[in-house]
Amino acid sequence: xxxxxxxxxxxxxxxxxxxxxxxxxxxxxxxxxxxxxNVIGILENNQSEDVGGLKEVxxxxxxxxGVSQIVYPEILSQTVxxxxxxxxxxxxxxxxxxELKQILGSNQSIENIDPEKRGEIMEVVEDLGxxxxxxxxxxxxxxxxxHDKLPTVKESLIDLSISLNSRIGKNRFCIFSFPGKRKDIxxxxxxxxxxxxxxxxxxxxxxGGITPTGPALREAxxxxxxxxxxxxxxxxxxxxxxxxx
Amino acid sequence: xRAQTWKNSGIDLKPGTKITGKWYKNQYLIRGKLGKGxxxxxxxxxxxxxxxxxxxxxxxxxxxxxxNVLKSLxxxxxxxxxxxxxxxxxxxxxxxxxxxxxxxxxxxxESLSLFVKNNGNVWIGVFLLQLLEDLEQLHQSGWVxxxxxxxxxxxxxxxxxxxxxxxxxxxxxxxxIKEYTEFYDRGYWGLGTRKAEPSYDLFSLVMVFLHLYYPQxxxxxxxxxxxxxxxxxxxxxxxxxxxxxxxxxxxKYRTSSEMKNDVLQIVYxxxxxxxxxxxxxxxxSNIPFYIEMGGISIVAIGFYILSLIF
Numbered sequence: 001x002x003x004x005x006x007x008x009x010x011x012x013x014x015x016x017x018x019x020x021x022x023x024x025x026x027x028x029x030x031x032x033x034x035x036x037x038n039v040i041g042i043l044e045n046n047q048s049e050d051v052g053g054l055k056e057v058x059x060x061x062x063x064x065x066g067v068s069q070i071v072y073p074e075i076l077s078q079t080v081x082x083x084x085x086x087x088x089x090x091x092x093x094x095x096x097x098x099e100l101k102q103i104l105g106s107n108q109s110i111e112n113i114d115p116e117k118r119g120e121i122m123e124v125v126e127d128l129g130x131x132x133x134x135x136x137x138x139x140x141x142x143x144x145x146x147h148d149k150l151p152t153v154k155e156s157l158i159d160l161s162i163s164l165n166s167r168i169g170k171n172r173f174c175i176f177s178f179p180g181k182r183k184d185i186x187x188x189x190x191x192x193x194x195x196x197x198x199x200x201x202x203x204x205x206x207x208g209g210i211t212p213t214g215p216a217l218r219e220a221x222x223x224x225x226x227x228x229x230x231x232x233x234x235x236x237x238x239x240x241x242x243x244x245x
Numbered sequence: 246x247r248a249q250t251w252k253n254s255g256i257d258l259k260p261g262t263k264i265t266g267k268w269y270k271n272q273y274l275i276r277g278k279l280g281k282g283x284x285x286x287x288x289x290x291x292x293x294x295x296x297x298x299x300x301x302x303x304x305x306x307x308x309x310x311x312x313n314v315l316k317s318l319x320x321x322x323x324x325x326x327x328x329x330x331x332x333x334x335x336x337x338x339x340x341x342x343x344x345x346x347x348x349x350x351x352x353x354x355e356s357l358s359l360f361v362k363n364n365g366n367v368w369i370g371v372f373l374l375q376l377l378e379d380l381e382q383l384h385q386s387g388w389v390x391x392x393x394x395x396x397x398x399x400x401x402x403x404x405x406x407x408x409x410x411x412x413x414x415x416x417x418x419x420x421x422i423k424e425y426t427e428f429y430d431r432g433y434w435g436l437g438t439r440k441a442e443p444s445y446d447l448f449s450l451v452m453v454f455l456h457l458y459y460p461q462x463x464x465x466x467x468x469x470x471x472x473x474x475x476x477x478x479x480x481x482x483x484x485x486x487x488x489x490x491x492x493x494x495x496x497k498y499r500t501s502s503e504m505k506n507d508v509l510q511i512v513y514x515x516x517x518x519x520x521x522x523x524x525x526x527x528x529x530s531n532i533p534f535y536i537e538m539g540g541i542s543i544v545a546i547g548f549y550i551l552s553l554i555f
Contacts, residue, residue: 110305115334119333123313166438168420
């Protein structure tokens with residue numbers, strides 16, 4: 001059976017956008033095209049958890065159909081992988097719920113089914129989460145205030161790839177930073193199954209003053225379509241190879 | 246792990262709260278809080294005059310996954326690996342929120358650190374063997390424990406037996422570990438993947454015993470393996486087992502039974518050593534016994550000769 005590919009954008013930021021279109025709007029647009037947008041807001045160590053500027057974090061994830069989490073730097077690693085996994089489950093569960101509604105009627109969802117059957121459905125959801133292929137565009141805010149947090153971000157991304165590569169399904173990541181030098185975003189790492197190679201790239205990141213979150217999200221969204229084109233070409237040749245088995 | 250700040254994860258049930266299941270209508274009276282984890286809160290409850298543990302959470306899907314694990318473990322023949330599952334249901338709170346809960350047997354025990362402090366280090370070898378035995382069973386039935394840590398272990402009394410209490414991280418072999426704690430996770434130390442395989446649990450098992458003797462834990466460095474080896478060497482109580490412990494850190498064991506055999510070997514050897522010492526002691530104390538025996542025999546032979554004459 002051919003399992004589908006889940007598409008996610010993971011936005012890591014520490015505050016409010018201040019340039020370009022509304023990021024929540026762009027996230028909604030991405031969601032319409034089957035891309036989930038997850039957001040992680042990083043706090044300063046002396047910052048309290050309900051900061052006004054970080055409300056945007058929640059809004060973007062809500063309209064992007066994803067998961068948001070606001071954290072202190074020291075638990076970033078665990079959070080990044082938890083958010084990604086949770087968003088995968090959420091997306092798959094969304095599909096399953098839609099199917100259930102079609103079969104059982106419009107007011108049915110997993111919660112309205114008795115615990116026994118719910119268990120069986122969750123087993124299927126888990127199976128899919130484990131074996132689906134996953135593509136993640138990581139979008140790292142490198143505006144000036146993020147400077148001190150970049151080493152932690154780097155570590156948590158390497159950690160994410162350890163977690164995801166322990167799954168059965170295939171993974172591909174690419175990383176962009178924003179703002180870019182002259183563009184809205186800048187490529188740090190092209191589509192790759194591993195993130196170990198980012199160690200050399202990360203320290204060279206320069207931080208800028210503006211935070212064009214909206215335009216950056218839009219660029220991130222486009223990475224998937226470029227990718228799909230390439231992949232469909234590659235898949236054709238891969239299919240031929242598989243016959244050899 | 247620090248408590249995660251997932252949205253609306255807080256549920257606080259006061260003692261005396263009555264919980265009635267939405268589906269199966271069983272009633273539970275909350276008696277007090279037992280603990281709080283990443284996914285839910287565990288309460289001591291009473292139903293039909295019996296005590297039980299009730300785990301409740303607003304994360305329905307994660308709870309369902311846990312229940313699935315508990316059910317599968319219940320099907321493993323022979324020893325009981327997880328707590329016994331009694332009931333699974335939903336609860337609609339007075340303000341209309343729906344929570345998922347499940348009820349399991351209440352295991353009353355002591356923490357591992359407290360027990361070892363009170364009862365001595367002899368128990369280290371015993372618990373190591375008991376845990377390896379349980380892991381072997383679990384692995385053979387296709388599961389990996391995942392989140393093995395000090396907090397997830399308790400010591401039951403009469404007979405003294407170590408048991409694990411939270412199966413939230415238990416993952417099918419070959420998949421990605423569901424839940425872990427950094428200090429116990431080989432991925433965090435850069436010493437392996439997070440793929441669910443027996444060697445993942447064996448690594449965590451060693452970390453359990455390190456955490457026991459380093460209650461404050463310690464920070465990772467770039468040369469993790471060297472650091473962990475050093476930490477093992479520095480604990481006097483772990484000295485006898487240092488070789489298998491190091492092999493487990495290095496991921497050299499493919500199964501728990503391989504490690505168990507090594508530990509057993511060590512336990513036997515140390516037993517033999519202490520027995521030999523005792524034998525030496527016995528020889529000295531035996532001399533009066535031989536003299537006495539000799540005396541009795543002479544008397545007996547005398548009587549025998551006398552009986553021949555008459």
